Amino acid sequence: MKIATFNINGIKARLPRLKEWLEETRPSVACLQEIKSQDDGFPAGEFEAIGYQAIWHGQKSFNGVAMLVDAKASFTGPVEVRRGLGIDGPNDGEGEQARYLEADVNGVRVVCIYLPNGNPHPGPKFDYKLAWMERLRERMAEIWAEEVPCAVVGDFNVIPHDDDVWSPKAMASDALMQPESRAAYSRLLADGWTDAMRTLNPRGGVWTYWDYQAGAWQRDHGFRIDHLLLSPELADRLEAVGVDKDHRGREKASDHAPVWVQLRN
DNA sequence: ATGCCTTCCTGGGGAAGA
Numbered sequence: 001m002k003i004a005t006f007n008i009n010g011i012k013a014r015l016p017r018l019k020e021w022l023e024e025t026r027p028s029v030a031c032l033q034e035i036k037s038q039d040d041g042f043p044a045g046e047f048e049a050i051g052y053q054a055i056w057h058g059q060k061s062f063n064g065v066a067m068l069v070d071a072k073a074s075f076t077g078p079v080e081v082r083r084g085l086g087i088d089g090p091n092d093g094e095g096e097q098a099r100y101l102e103a104d105v106n107g108v109r110v111v112c113i114y115l116p117n118g119n120p121h122p123g124p125k126f127d128y129k130l131a132w133m134e135r136l137r138e139r140m141a142e143i144w145a146e147e148v149p150c151a152v153v154g155d156f157n158v159i160p161h162d163d164d165v166w167s168p169k170a171m172a173s174d175a176l177m178q179p180e181s182r183a184a185y186s187r188l189l190a191d192g193w194t195d196a197m198r199t200l201n202p203r204g205g206v207w208t209y210w211d212y213q214a215g216a217w218q219r220d221h222g223f224r225i226d227h228l229l230l231s232p233e234l235a236d237r238l239e240a241v242g243v244d245k246d247h248r249g250r251e252k253a254s255d256h257a258p259v260w261v262q263l264r265n
Numbered sequence: 266a267t268g269c270c271t272t273c274c275t276g277g278g279g280a281a282g283a
Contacts, residue, residue, distance in 0.1 A: 061272090213268085213271090213283095
């Protein structure tokens with residue numbers, strides 16, 4: 001079973017690139033973030049046509065998450081378990097943002113998250129980020145108590161270590177690498193979850209995001225913020241992880257690259 | 266450095282991203 005996460009930065013603008021990636025790499029489960037689409041604008045038929053069954057949690061203009069499952073490979077699901085964490089956005093009266101989707105796939109619980117960016121720091125958006133991370137931690141503890149194999153994947157918007165970024169100095173004031181952001185991420189690992197990429201690449205130096213600006217891609221000025229966290233049962237099945245880096249270099253690419261984990265059966 | 270680029274929503278230019 002191969003579980004992938006991909007912040008696509010707009011499903012309408014990215015549809016040809018996204019379908020290309022699915023057909024070339026054929027993940028069993030693909031968790032998407034920043035679809036930037038309302039529920040009724042989601043192109044489910046486009047995915048069905050290439051053998052993927054989808055569920056989605058959309059929002060106008062911003063955010064939005066989705067989960068695709070390879071029906072051609074006879075994977076069952078996604079059977080939705082939950083959408084949203086029940087936490088309002090940082091602006092008064094805006095309600096909850098579309099950032100969380102949880103479903104069962106072949107007996108594995110898959111959680112797709114788009115964690116708040118938190119910039120500028122300090123401020124209400126940063127406070128929202130930290131509150132969201134604490135709520136996520138609570139939900140992960142609930143799933144842990146169910147003793148179901150689980151992968152929590154997505155755009156965490158956290159650079160866990162200094163060796164996960166091209167220049168810690170250049171990013172020092174960013175919400176992605178504030179000590180509070182890192183501490184909240186570390187608590188998830190301390191709870192027993194395994195960072196799949198870190199486990200197989202303990203020295204860092206692997207990027208999943210390159211900014212559109214300042215020639216970041218050409219200069220390899222990237223960092224790692226897209227993560228795959230595994231419950232103990234899935235960590236025991238960890239076989240390989242990777243970044244589909246070449247997809248970042250294509251025409252009309254997202255600023256994130258897809259990241260995946262291969263699990264033994 | 267309120268910069269750089271890209272998307273969305275909308276038909277001009279602002280918000281958001283990281």
